[in-house]
Amino acid sequence: MTSAPVARPRKPKDLMSRIPAGFVRAVLRGHSSLGLAFAALIYLVCLSGSIAVFAHEYQRWESASAPQVSAVTPDAVQAAFEGAIARGGKDVEHVYITLPTDDFPRLLLYVDAAKDSEFVADATGRIVPGKPFAWTEFITRLHINLHLPRTWGGFLVGLIGVALLSSLISGILAHPRIFRDAFHLRLGGSRRLQEADLHNRLGVWALPFHIIISLTGAFLGLTTIIVGVLGMAMFNGDVNKVYALFIPVPPIDDPRPAPVLDLEPMFSKLPQDGGRLEYIFTEHPTEMGGAALFNVKRPDRIGRTDGYAFRRDGTIYHASKSADNNLGEDLLSGMGQLHFGWFGGGIVKIVYFMLGLGLTYLAASGVNIWLARRRDKGRPAPGWERIWSATIWGQPASIAGAAVASLIMGETAAAIGAWAILSVAFWLLAFRFDARGLGKVGRIATGVLMLLVVGVHLALRGGAASADAVAWIVNAGFLLGGLALLAPDLRRAASSGPAVVTH
Amino acid sequence: MEDSSPFWPALLIAVTSGAGVWLLRRSWQGKASRPGIVAGGWALIAASLIWPAWQLGPARGPFIALALVSAIALGVVASNYTVRQAKARAARESLAPEPSDRATTRWRETLRWLLAGPIGMVAAMGVGIAWAALVPGEQQTRLVVGGLIVPVVWGGCMAWTLADNRIIRATAVLVGVAVVSFGAAILKGFA
Numbered sequence: 189m190t191s192a193p194v195a196r197p198r199k200p201k202d203l204m205s206r207i208p209a210g211f212v213r214a215v216l217r218g219h220s221s222l223g224l225a226f227a228a229l230i231y232l233v234c235l236s237g238s239i240a241v242f243a244h245e246y247q248r249w250e251s252a253s254a255p256q257v258s259a260v261t262p263d264a265v266q267a268a269f270e271g272a273i274a275r276g277g278k279d280v281e282h283v284y285i286t287l288p289t290d291d292f293p294r295l296l297l298y299v300d301a302a303k304d305s306e307f308v309a310d311a312t313g314r315i316v317p318g319k320p321f322a323w324t325e326f327i328t329r330l331h332i333n334l335h336l337p338r339t340w341g342g343f344l345v346g347l348i349g350v351a352l353l354s355s356l357i358s359g360i361l362a363h364p365r366i367f368r369d370a371f372h373l374r375l376g377g378s379r380r381l382q383e384a385d386l387h388n389r390l391g392v393w394a395l396p397f398h399i400i401i402s403l404t405g406a407f408l409g410l411t412t413i414i415v416g417v418l419g420m421a422m423f424n425g426d427v428n429k430v431y432a433l434f435i436p437v438p439p440i441d442d443p444r445p446a447p448v449l450d451l452e453p454m455f456s457k458l459p460q461d462g463g464r465l466e467y468i469f470t471e472h473p474t475e476m477g478g479a480a481l482f483n484v485k486r487p488d489r490i491g492r493t494d495g496y497a498f499r500r501d502g503t504i505y506h507a508s509k510s511a512d513n514n515l516g517e518d519l520l521s522g523m524g525q526l527h528f529g530w531f532g533g534g535i536v537k538i539v540y541f542m543l544g545l546g547l548t549y550l551a552a553s554g555v556n557i558w559l560a561r562r563r564d565k566g567r568p569a570p571g572w573e574r575i576w577s578a579t580i581w582g583q584p585a586s587i588a589g590a591a592v593a594s595l596i597m598g599e600t601a602a603a604i605g606a607w608a609i610l611s612v613a614f615w616l617l618a619f620r621f622d623a624r625g626l627g628k629v630g631r632i633a634t635g636v637l638m639l640l641v642v643g644v645h646l647a648l649r650g651g652a653a654s655a656d657a658v659a660w661i662v663n664a665g666f667l668l669g670g671l672a673l674l675a676p677d678l679r680r681a682a683s684s685g686p687a688v689v690t691h
Numbered sequence: 692m693e694d695s696s697p698f699w700p701a702l703l704i705a706v707t708s709g710a711g712v713w714l715l716r717r718s719w720q721g722k723a724s725r726p727g728i729v730a731g732g733w734a735l736i737a738a739s740l741i742w743p744a745w746q747l748g749p750a751r752g753p754f755i756a757l758a759l760v761s762a763i764a765l766g767v768v769a770s771n772y773t774v775r776q777a778k779a780r781a782a783r784e785s786l787a788p789e790p791s792d793r794a795t796t797r798w799r800e801t802l803r804w805l806l807a808g809p810i811g812m813v814a815a816m817g818v819g820i821a822w823a824a825l826v827p828g829e830q831q832t833r834l835v836v837g838g839l840i841v842p843v844v845w846g847g848c849m850a851w852t853l854a855d856n857r858i859i860r861a862t863a864v865l866v867g868v869a870v871v872s873f874g875a876a877i878l879k880g881f882a
Contacts (some may be wrong), residue, residue, distance in 0.1 A: 218853030255830035290693055353846035358854065371716050371846065373768050383789065393764040406842035414838050417816050417838035421873060422824065422881040433831055436739050462692045487692045488748030516832030522750065532697045532755040539758045546765065
């Protein structure tokens, strides 16, 4: 006797499948318009952001020959502070001191004066000779303000964050099968369908990451304008009243000249309660009205720091414990770290880098789908195909070119110049090559320039003699990336073998 | 004191969430509904997001897990890709939905982008500032949450105005929201 087969219930229709077709088509139209309008900027911001995740590692790489510092004494910090001010030139407004940690074994000083400058010091506080962090500055500023004036560039990047957030909203609504097809990844066959599968799988499984990145990025970029409007609407135009709710009010300005601020007595007044001093922000350090804010990081917390602000005479005028933070203060203090992936060590940075590249591809594939759809419908747009190919392959090559220029010249301006020239050159190449040819030129150029980065670093920036493992890891990353990009051509060259001449 | 190392917890997060995604995929592959497997899959993913809060910090842990779970899920999907053969059927017969082909004019398109851009921004700022002014709670929390509302509402406005064919309705709603929210916030003031 056999038992009758048990009938399993059929899968119910999901909610998304009930969205009316007319609504889907309308939202798809909006998604497509927005994507096309912002694709290139979203692509550039996402690409530079993915690379900028490793900003601290690049700083170690750029100062590969600098001494590794695991801990510093207060008198060493004071010596470095005075040395940086002496070298920083006239009109020193602020000095930012980053103290060494396990992840960043450097004593770093940034002097905000008539001309901004950065210095690295050894464990005794002696400023060591070296080139500034031109590449790190280039890539982080490209991401944060696209090298435009800070307010406008920041606003534009904030707007790009909003456009990305909007694309995520419309992207989900415009694809009723996006959850139903969540595990489909079909490669090959029609290019449009392959791109659509990749676009939609990346879009749905990395959605929490995409929302975090676009929301925090938009917030950080739009802060200036939001605070400005808030100040106008609610505080009679005084934006300082808004900022005063979050940062300690500086002491009364007193511009009379004075000796360099003495930080040593302030160190002794910091509580020893398990926190780690990671940052000192000094204001007007050579004036009578000078002040210093010490940030003490709490372990296992995103962004949470205790703050102790001192007057010139070493008395505390403000103390804030992060344990007393409200939700708003916690959210604000963690926003930057959450955006850049600087809260979970190397593992999270690698994951952010990979997911960031996925988001970059998401922006590129959206336009690829549009171009493929036009071609499928018998209305190809070869001009746009060339321009898009020049953009998506020109930018990696231009950024790699900027890395080479920054290592050779040691100036951010040189990196910006190289990036701009190469970007324009790729768009000009679009007149000469078709989309496929541009892709090949861009891939080879990027690969070669990445290998060149390693060569220049080893030859000119002390990479070959560096005792810092991270400098070697960064070089290995560039090397592997470059070889991976060149692999198809290297394989082809190897398989074709040497030419045989017969008589 | 340094942050705790996320290495071993990350490994456990990867294993747990990977198992969860694998269960979801198994259910998805079958023709019939299997609620037990689906519930088990989601439970494993939820657990891998929650327990790191105790191990790695209350906010730090779940955010580390969130990034890892996305990456692991993509890894599971990528490892199960299939190769599709090109079909003879013309791609123009694709069943995928096509964007609507609405008739439009230059001034309607201009107004549409104005709504998605500056007018949407003003309306979103109004909503954010009204939140900061009208909702009870700590001042800093109201301001930051209000600030976070701005990109979300602006993004929603963009998605809506670029999709909606009834552009006058969208104009009326956004202008109305901006006037009402700013008016209410200014009348109430910030305290």
